[in-house]
Amino acid sequence: MNTVTSATAAASAKRSVAVEFTDIVKAFGPVQVLHGVSFSLAPGRVYGLLGENGAGKSTMMKILAGYEQPTGGSVSINGTVQHFANSRDAEALGIVLIHQEFNLAEDLSVAQNIFLGHEKKKGLWLDDAAMERESAAALAQVGLKVDPRTKVRRLIVAEKQLVEIAKAIARHARLLIMDEPTATLTPSETERLFKLIAQLRADGVTIVYISHKLDEVERVTDEVIVMRDGRFVARAPTSDLTRQQMANLMVGRELADLFPPRDLVAHDEPPAMQVRSFSVPGWAREASFDVRPGEILGFAGLVGAGRTELFEGLMGLRPSSGEVQILGKPVHLRNPRDAARHGFTYLSEDRKGKGLHVNFGLRQNLTLMALEQYARPWLRPDAERAALGAAVKDYGIRTGTLEAKASSLSGGNQQKLALAKVLQPKPKIVVLDEPTRGVDVGAKRDIYFLIQRLAREGLAVIVVSSELMELIGLCHRVAVMRAGRIVATLDADHLTEEELIAHATGTIQDRA
Template structure:
């Protein structure tokens, strides 16, 4: 029942730009294959070809020895190939059940059988552990829930080959564990799985084999048992990447608090949250999905209603109605929902970069040259990898979209910076660049808040970490309390001191 797949010299051009340069390797059936590569290496593009979302420019795709040219994803699905998209591919205005059965609607006679679809959708949601009514509109879901719906949708297609493109990027630890259980069940049923992730510990623990791509080509493959994390990182980047985190700079005791929040209440999410971040400080925020971290900062930015709370920026009480207000006060927030809130993916890179600070470029007509120069600088400073400066943000790889979003939100030169999952979907090399950038921002005397689900990242970066649980500040951990055990214990409220 397993599928065998062979990529035969696959070439892919987007217009004048070649992104796959003759990729050549086979996927062994019935195994979990990890696909590794830096941002922009071509992983998603290759998998979209396999799943019928993109067509090859040259080369051949062999499925069970037969050459195939899929006209669309449905043809690939008919053979049992299913892709869980990195950038979700859900129709926001439809319900969960409608999304799951989109193009595969169940009918009774001539009518849609909504009840049967909702019922069956519920069983897939249960398998991925999403406890939400299948008739909920997708637009009402948070990022992690959308990811789980993507997975449920793939399950409903009964794939023989399942491609997961960074499925855990936005999942909580509990949801991640459940996903891996699901993965090993599917594997035992003979499903071949291609697993893409920048989380190398997951690669180590859950794949049988890793395949490495670099710059649009196949580089090497290895049995997972034969390589460790460090070697995987070096293979993808093609150079040594140790020392992910720069040494922490000491925050002087007299450094002023740039952001102070007192007794913030966000109905349904956050209760009496108080904290401060000082100039030069990196404050981490840990907690499970739903702990209220994102909601707290959305409320501070005026994106969500708060019922109480005093907010002071550089010692002055402020009233922030929306993110533009905040930006004018030197306070910026990069949302975790990159596609939904961070970037306008249909616009160009320059438009995205300068959109929030347009005044700077209007004298009074729009100074395009200055905008272009700013883009060049951002591409350089943030290490954005692209082939074409005039493309839409949509055509950047996932990790490079994240770097563009960072550049966009830092473009206004803020004093207080909140980064929500800043390295989600970013490869090891680029991660190290972003960590160095965060340190530089702090060293320049700004206050930085990092919300992250990666404990190693919080520990490696932060001076202190605030741990939220169920909307409460469970602990504020100082430098010598920053261990994974401590963070997990407080985040799950199982700490006994």
């Protein structure tokens, strides 16, 4: 028996996993991000790990799963101190982390990804048939209907997330860490995940659930553990806390209203952008809409309704047909850079794939779409640096140093950088696809106020979101897409979640 199968067999022997963190310290170079964190996890319970962006949640869990090594302190598993050199050491004890930023090999198939590093063999050869069969079973458990031979590159973000979860299931985890697992999932996929969590828990699996969606934390966890600024703050049974109390513990102060009061839009101004009969073959059919300066227009719809693809088409990223006018002039946008020159920018929902170059510095990421501003005639790093300094302050980006790479930012702080980046070219129209994904409650509120300020300054803002409350609370009007068509455009005053869902699923008369 080789070491891989023996590790899997041992893990599947239904051992329980109890964890004790003692005085965990972590520094990246000169920057200390964890300052002596101690807490314990008991087997068979579901823990919600809460904290603001950059509080240290992912770093703590990467240490537990062997992806990072602590600078000080110890981790003990079932009473024995362990030093994991890598994630394999942790997996041998049944500890598996599902990454917040996906960690899949794009050019490999779904099955190859699921078994990466744990390949099954028949004699000297890879046993593809067995791996595809077991992958199919794991995919069925998470409810993903794709052929295990499909290349990961061809999947949409929600599907990639489900592959990450299936991968952990196939590895027979006894302690499973989910870092923002539902950020990209639809409500029905989320429901299925919750059922799976309940099954795993009944089976004695310990689960750590990291999420900024407090309603989910309330529903699925037994206990919450709160961190702030790299320190342990509090723990309590979930049922003892209201959501408001959870939020206050995270930010360390009382939080006021999440949404700013809605401003009026000037109705007599001509549209900033006018779209007529715009189609993206296979995705969007005959979409027509206007957005005015100062207006916040929402786009609702189920995953797969074609919202992202419609805007990717408008940016010139997909083949398309139809008419587009910007400030009254017909345009043909060939690519995002061309679109930016016309005053139209797009924040992708796929932050890691299309939004940021995570191996580049913060500065290069920030100014990439607005290079003209910083190159007169040569690139001026000092001007770029000043812009970064301003953005870090304006958007509350938490970073150790300005010279850091984007990959060193926490998930929510990467989101803020991506947002700053698309606003750098000072667009007239901006599309924000899932702008608050992975962002903590306090920062969410900051982003809503920022969006409103931009609209007040005359920007036309389009918000694509799966969070219905966000659309209702923030937008003036909400367009609903279903199966590639805009089926309704609704005034956000008095709009309800139920009404949006009814249009998105087609159980109500269309009102385009």
